[in-house]
Amino acid sequence: MPDESIQLLSMRQVQAVLNIRSRSTIYQMLERKALPPPCVINRRGLRWRESDIREWIHNLKPRD
16 A cells, blocks of 8 residues: 555635635535546545545646
């Protein structure tokens, strides 16, 4: 098993990292597939892999 630990981020943590106040904005981004999909922990819990969010941010293209 790999030695790297996987950090899971909650909705609030993803909102903080992306500086987005509204949960509905996150859900809209998910519908448009503009954000990596979350992992479903249980019927009420969505979590994102921190590595997926960091990679997504790294791959954003700058505005022209």
